[in-house]
Amino acid sequence: MPNIGDKIHELRELLHHHNHQYYVLNEPQISDFEFDQLMQQLIELEKEHPELADANSPTQRVGSDISKEFEQVKHAYPMLSLGNTYNEGEISDFYTRINKQLIDEPFEIVCELKYDGTAIGLTYENGRLLRAVTRGDGVQGDDVTANVKTIRSIPLNLKGDYPDSFEIRGEIFLPHKGFNALNEARMEAGEAPFANPRNAAAGSLKMQNSAQVARRPLDCFLYYMLGDGLPSNLHSENLEKARSWGFKIPPHMKVCKTIDEVYAFINHWDEARKDLPYDIDGIVLKVNSLEQQRRLGFTAKSPRWAISYKFKAEQGYTKLKSVTFQVGRTGAVTPVANLEPVFLAGTTVQRASLHNADIINSLDLHQGDMVYVEKGGEIIPKIVGVDETVRENNAPKVEFIKNCPECETPLVRVEGEAAHYCPNVSSCAPQVKGRIEHFIARKAMNIDGLGIETIDLLYKNGLVKNVADLYALHPMQLTGLERMGDKSANNIIAGLEESKQVNFARVLFALGIRYVGETVAKKLASAFKNIDALMNATLEQLTEVDEIGERIAQSVLEYFDNELNRELIDKLKQIGLQFQLSDEEQAQHSDALEGMSFVVSGSFSSFSRDELKSLIEKNGGKNLSGVSSKTNYLVAGDKIGPSKLAKAEKLNITIISEDEFKQLINQ
Incomplete structure (x- = not known):
């Protein structure tokens, strides 16, 4: 029988292999269930044998909740940006310069896609x-190593005949599918969606909490190697070799021997990029020979042996027919430009978001203007300019509305925010219907049979004005609706009854409190245990909960300050919804740490930081983000943050080890 060390090593190698098959080659050899089973085996063995810990184990891809400032690291080789070209003439100039500097020596150009990421x-x-x-x-x-380790397509351990030491560079990006899912989740939580995948990828990589990064579907292509002892003098061959070591190397590259081949590659991808599952914004040209690259050298800002060709953003020219205003679930009012149809980036565009009043003013938009439209990030249509030369005389300026387009309530604009809001939360139709739609959603109450169209019918027929009204519905009322039969009506009633068993955290999420998404709802439910404690919490108590900042806390306070919301919760309590942790969940809690505040710093052998913080909350304690005079204990692990340690010593805060923390709970 293999010993434990061999078994752990075998599981790690197996998981690395299947991870590569799934995320890099897109050729899974086992099911997700089988992969999860192997991962669970490894997690349990590593917990039992912390002395065999490995920072590059597959189990480390889940990320950590360590919050820290990023360390600045000097590049071994300068990481310069590329010069940009925008037409064939500039490509020709680049090609001529290379030819002249190499004194007519033959050379090859590798053409690659320019990925729009970070x-x-x-x-x-x-x-x-x-x-x-x-x-x-x-x-x-x-140094974002902890965050990058969560990206499944980046190998933690290589296979094959790799050099002892080298650097490989690439681009981290968000595919369209992942970007859309991320934005849907943000809007569900009442947060503003990202404008494009590039911003989302860059923002994700710089998050302080790698456990949150792990939940974002980032991907990475690697496209350049540096170091001594590389396997080949040719850039293209080095990349193919790197592919065999486990790296995700871009599939679309071409070694070109003539400038006409370069043009052909550019022209092909200017059209074919529309069919890619991720964004590109151009083509990168590199001299293939590393020895020739060294001779060509660098300018102060960029290499002489490489350049990027930027695609022109596909632009449409069309007429602005009107500007309408939409009201969302949270009351935010979004202006939308209605356009004469224009074909753009593979689709017919008739609408474009104008985002807010500031954007309208910056464009100096007038009724009936001829406008230029682009697809931001190739996804979201936007107006980027106005052709003022053909503007009709006396065309009225587009003004942001002062009253809600649905209920005529005067709009408000919170200081520091770009959006205008309708404050009529209780009877503004899109807000009411939006909250009900959010309440019934799969990740919230998951009520079978109810959908957006049914909610609209129920609202129009005066049968529901808030989520509590759903539970007063009778099958006879439902069968009276258009396209609603007995079976459908009974399914809805049964789904509503089943939803009374949905746990407290999901009920809290379903209420639709702004900025309270799934994760935040779980944190609040765990910290306060029941709705009454949460409703009566102070700003200070809310911000003491792990990951709850002042913006979220203020939103929670504002929600419960509204008497209508309190009345709604009272109704939902009477209906029988779960507004406290279940007996099973309560059994996992104690008051052993009641009244104590903790700061956790460093790494631990028996717990992850998330597990340790969860234990503190379950035992009645509070997690603080930083050391202050209100801290009772600093739980210190390996590689503890020196600033936290110094501050704790200065304030005479009790510093305890992992073992001492266990004793504290047991007492």
Whole structure:
């Protein structure tokens, strides 16, 4: 029988292999269930044998909740940006310069897609990921290794005949599918959606909490190697070799021997990019020979041996027919430009978001204007300019409305925010219907049979004005609706009854409190245990909960300050919805740490930081984000943050180890 160390090593190698098959090759060999079973085995073995911990184990891809400032790391090789070209003439000039500097020596150009994400440099030593650093200012960047380890397509351990030490660079990006899912989740939580995948990828990579990064579907293509002892003098061959070591190398590259081949590649992808599942904004051209690259050298800002060709953003020219205003679930009012149809980036565009009043003013938009439209990030249509030369005389300026387009209530604009809001929460139709639609959603109450169309019918027929009214519905009322039979009506009633068993955290999420998404709802439910404690919480008590900042806390306070919301909760309580942790959930809690506040810093052998913080909350304690005079204990693990340690010593805060924390709970 293999010993424990061999078994752990075998499981790690197996999981690395299947991870590569799934995320890099897109050729899974086992089911998700089988993968999860292997992962669970490894997690349990590593918990039982912390002395065999490995920072590059597959179990480390879930991320940590350590919150820290990123360390600045100097690049071993400057991470310069590329010069941009925008037409064939500039490509020709680049090609001529290379030819002249190499004194008519034959050369090849490798053409690659230019991915629209955020640049990263990965350093490997002895086949293991050592460090991941952002571009920064080109000389130094942020060490984001913990976040990058959560990206499944980046190998933590290599296979094959790799060099002892080298750096490989690439682009971290969000595919369209992941970007859309991320934005849907943000809007569900009442948060503003990301404008494009590039911003979302860059923002995700710089999050302080790698456990949150792990929940974002980031991907990465690697496209350039640096270091001594590389396998080949040709850039293209090095990438193919890197592919065999486990890296996700871009599938679309071409080694070109003539400038006409370069043009053909550019022209092909200017059209074919519309069919890609991710964004590109151009083509990168690189001299293939590394020896020729060295001779060509660098300018102060960019390499002489590489350049990027930027695609022109496909632009449409059309007429603005009107501007309408939409009201969302949270009351935010969004202006929408209605356009004469124009074909753009593979689709017919008739509407474009104008975002807010500031955007309208910056465009100086007038009724009937001829406008230029682009697809931001190739996804969201937007107006980027106005042709003032053909504007009709006396055309009225587009003004942001002062009253809600649905209920005529005067709009408000919160200081520091770009959006205008309708404050008529209780009877503004889109807000009322939006909250009910959110309440019945799969991730909230998951009420079978109810959908957006049914909610609209119920509202129009005066049968529901809030979520509590759903539970007063009778099958006879439902069968009187259009396209509603007995079976459908009974399914809805049964679904409503079943929803009374949905746990407290999901009920809290279903209420639709602004900024309270699934994760925040779970944190609040665990910390306060029942709705009454949460309703009566102070700002200070709310912000003491892990990951709850002042913005979320203020939103929670405002929600419960509204008497109508309190009345709604009273009705839902009487109906029988779950507004406290269940007996089973309560059994996992105690008051052993009641009244105590903790700061957790460092890494631990028996718990992850998330598990340790969860234990504190379940036992009645509070997690604080930073050391202050209100801290009772600093739980110190390995590699504890020096600033927290110094501050705790200065304030005479009791510093305890992992074992001492266990004793505290047991007492």
